[in-house]
Amino acid sequence: MSVQIGNIDLGEFPLLLAPMEDVSDPPFRYVCKQHGADMMYTEFISSEGLIRDAAKSRKKLDIFEYERPIGIQIFGSDIEHMREASEISSQAGPDLIDINYGCPVKNVACRGAGASLLQDIDKMVAMTKAVVEATHLPVTVKTAPGWDDNTKNVQEVAMRLQDVGIKALTIHGRTRAQMYKGSADWSLIREIKRNPQIQIPIFGNGDIDSPEKAAAWRLEYGVDGMMIGRAAIGYPWIFREIKHYFKTGEHRQTNFCRADRRLPYPPVKSIEWKGPKTGVFEMRRHYSNYFKGIDNFKEYRMKLVTAGTFEELEDILHEIEHNPRFENSVSAIEI
Missing domain, CATH: 3.20.20.70 (Aldolase class I)
Structure with a gap:
């Protein structure tokens, strides 16, 4: 009902x-x-x-x-x-x-x-x-x-x-x-x-x-x-x-940058609503949270939380996507 x-x-x-x-x-x-x-x-x-x-x-x-x-x-x-x-x-x-x-x-x-x-x-x-x-x-x-x-x-x-x-x-x-x-x-x-x-x-x-x-x-x-x-x-x-x-009764499997390429924190909407500086700050805060619990991720987390532009964030995410070290660990994270 x-x-x-x-x-x-x-x-x-x-x-x-x-x-x-x-x-x-x-x-x-x-x-x-x-x-x-x-x-x-x-x-x-x-x-x-x-x-x-x-x-x-x-x-x-x-x-x-x-x-x-x-x-x-x-x-x-x-x-x-x-x-x-x-x-x-x-x-x-x-x-x-x-x-x-x-x-x-x-x-x-x-x-x-x-x-x-x-x-x-x-x-x-x-x-x-x-x-x-x-x-x-x-x-x-x-x-x-x-x-x-x-x-x-x-x-x-x-x-x-x-x-x-x-x-x-x-x-x-x-x-x-x-x-x-x-x-x-x-x-x-x-x-x-x-x-x-x-x-x-x-x-x-x-x-x-x-x-x-x-x-x-x-x-x-x-x-x-x-x-x-x-x-x-x-x-x-x-x-x-x-x-x-x-x-x-089962978990739903999601894919990292493969089947669904939508960004979980929409850059256009964030920048439009808060402006480029605050918008990027908010995005990088959320992106760094998405990768909690992944081993050997400190280097990329530091990059994510210090990126100054959306283009920088995109480049970092592209690196993560194509890094074989994370192929299995991020399989359940959808970007």
Whole structure:
């Protein structure tokens, strides 16, 4: 049965690309879309920045037709400002608006936004209601189990936010106190999904880093879909590999610069969106990640991370492709 968010049909078991600051920009989203992401989100955007018309915040509103369905994620601590940010974001033409109630980083959570709202559920509900009423688009939420192990209140959050009109909920399995340490606990996610009063789709997030784990946790926790974040950095084809594993129980073999010559980090899109200097800097950062774990690769990694132009990057990749030393080790990496 297809998963629906409002009028958005995401298929039977959608895989979502998480909103990640300084990662989930249009060039990276393009790569993940090409490799099977069913829905994606912008980097999270400050409501204060949108209201002040800050250039960095406005730039994050850039979305493209090939990305659909795509959500714009906003965060903030002031209810009225979040309402205004919802209106501004809706004008950019996304398919939905997502609210960040999960970000644990200090400059967000300690300013009353992100995961901080888990300490004030009444305010969270009022803020969500204001955002829902300010847009014609479906509103979704991403959050955490709770502020810490003593205040895991996501059961109440799920019920109350559903009551004010959200259309889906993504839960990351770590509390704010955990930050990005330790293991994600999906047990509360499973409990919420099994609650017969919860009618909206529930997505799990946290520690999905392989096709085997995705398949096992799909069965164990019964979620409607999964959101993948950090695992996609340097491994953007994870979405396609998971889908292949779901269908066949086997790993999908990819080829390095042979059967499919598409670059995983599209140079034209990166340079167009960020300019030649920053665009190349971003590309070389991603390219160096693609070759993690390959023996005797230090020389080429240094070349990749110091290349100054796209032409230099192309030449380095050409060298790697034709170096017999890497013929077997890079057989599963697709450039």
